[in-house]
Amino acid sequence: MEAKRDMGHLPLRERNKQRTIRQIVEAARTLFREVGYERTTMDMVAVKAEVSRGTLFNYFPTKMVLLLPFAGDLYEQYVQPAVHKYLETQPEMLDVLRFLFLKIGEQILTHPDIEQALRQEFYSPQSTMNAVTNRTGFFDMLQALVSYGQQRGEVRTDIAVEKLAHYIGILYLSLVRPMGDGVRSPSGYTAEVETLLAFLRNALCS
Amino acid sequence: MEAKRDMGHLPLRERNKQRTIRQIVEAARTLFREVGYERTTMDMVAVKAEVSRGTLFNYFPTKMVLLLPFAGDLYEQYVQPAVHKYLETQPEMLDVLRFLFLKIGEQILTHPDIEQALRQEFYSPQSTMNAVTNRTGFFDMLQALVSYGQQRGEVRTDIAVEKLAHYIGILYLSLVRPMGDGVRSPSGYTAEVETLLAFLRNALCS
Incomplete structure (x- = not known):
């Protein structure tokens, strides 16, 4: 191809x-x-x-579908550059994950229009987020972070990088869903991220 | 309520x-x-x-929606009783998870009609499986298994039982999807289950 x-x-x-x-x-x-x-x-x-x-x-x-490129813009403009800048300080891989998830929370999920749109389409926020993340290279970012963690000796090497990135992405997306339903507050989101990171801390170590 | x-x-x-x-x-x-x-x-x-x-x-x-109660029947008839019987031998929690996932693979996913249906509806096999698992008490089963693992000292207690069960369920459902697409063979499914269990072995321990 x-x-x-x-x-x-x-x-x-x-x-x-x-x-x-x-x-x-x-x-x-x-x-x-x-x-x-x-x-x-x-x-x-x-x-x-x-x-x-x-x-x-x-x-x-639907109008909702048209929101995806816009969410992608926000990701490319506000999330990606911030993560790359943060990486220059050579942080632990899990700290980069936290940084990434919180930036998405701040810059995309709390954007009033997107929250509104996710709320309206509450039956499929996950597939929507899937579409956003597929287009924005979110999974590529996760793969790069897993490799980064492996190089630092923080992440297990017995499971393929793509697989680990997939697991992390899936778990993160499942965490985003309730916020779309309007059930969660930003502080609830932060707590969810911390719980997921605690889970991943063990899951990823060798 | x-x-x-x-x-x-x-x-x-x-x-x-x-x-x-x-x-x-x-x-x-x-x-x-x-x-x-x-x-x-x-x-x-x-x-x-x-x-x-x-x-x-x-x-x-759609006819597909009507397949859900049928898949639920298969789960209740073939999967649940087998898991309960296996539990009598007091196995490790991760071995029960393996047993559960493989039984679902054998008894439900390889059922020719269901494979066919999942293949037809390849855009939403995950939501279909979600509906099946919601109705069959699959998540209740996972919660019970997490508690069982905690009692045996095999599973961490710093994250809520429901949360751990949710993580396990989400990861398992994401693994089921490719089979619905017709990309995977039964041996591919077994390998996917083993990789997931390797990930969970670390993730769940305290």
Whole structure:
């Protein structure tokens, strides 16, 4: 499989589709930032993206789906750089995990629009978070952190890096769900993170 | 909250609804057992349950949803009693977990109809398994096993029983998903279970 597909080699129809999707995502991003998620309507997205309502709903059946790229932006803008900066101080791997989870809590989960959206879609916050994390390279980050921990001799090497990263990611996502339901407070979130870290401290050591 | 609701105290409409649902579930159970999941149609379920197609689809939008009580039957008939019998030999808690996971693999996941159904609904096997496990008392079983492990001094007591059971359940469900996608073989499943147990061995000890 090619690592990266050259847009020039795609058939015209596919290129048009990709361009339309980019236009819609860009329009939604701008509106969410300027007008807010709540007050943005699908009609406004269609007008700004210069596509018909039919086309918009064909690619994005709900407004919620359009929030994912926005959440991805927040992750790339606020979470990733902060983690990379923190890594320069050569902290313990578990401290990096704590830092990562708390940053996501601060910068993404408490963002009023996202909390609102997760609350509305309370049946599927986990699949939503899955989609966010798949797109943002959250699992790649976890793999990098597991490798980092192994290099420091803090993390077991008898289980594959991808597997350990998967376990950590799954457990973290299951912790995010209740917050989406609006049941948890930020302090509840911090406590959940600490409990998970206590569990992982034993699980990850060799 | 009452532990058990007395049907006699429910309004007539609610009682009728409950009875209709029971009739449908019973009809589907019987058909799946006698005719097989694949060859059972929603029309056959409606006829056997003596309800209209409209009523049937109102309560159960897909045939897949009707498979849940059937999977629950398999769990109660083949998995639970086997685990209880195994517990009489006073095994280590992790050996009971292995026994439980492998029994589910043998008796439920490899059931041709369920594998087929999970394969068809490959977008949501996890939510399906969640529904199965919620109804069958799978999480209750995990809680009981964690307590059992604590009594034997094998399991940490610094994290709440419910929390540990939740972590174990979430990790197990994430392992079930790929099998639903048809990517894994039974031997792959066994290997996944062993890796998870290696992870849990450290995670659970104090």
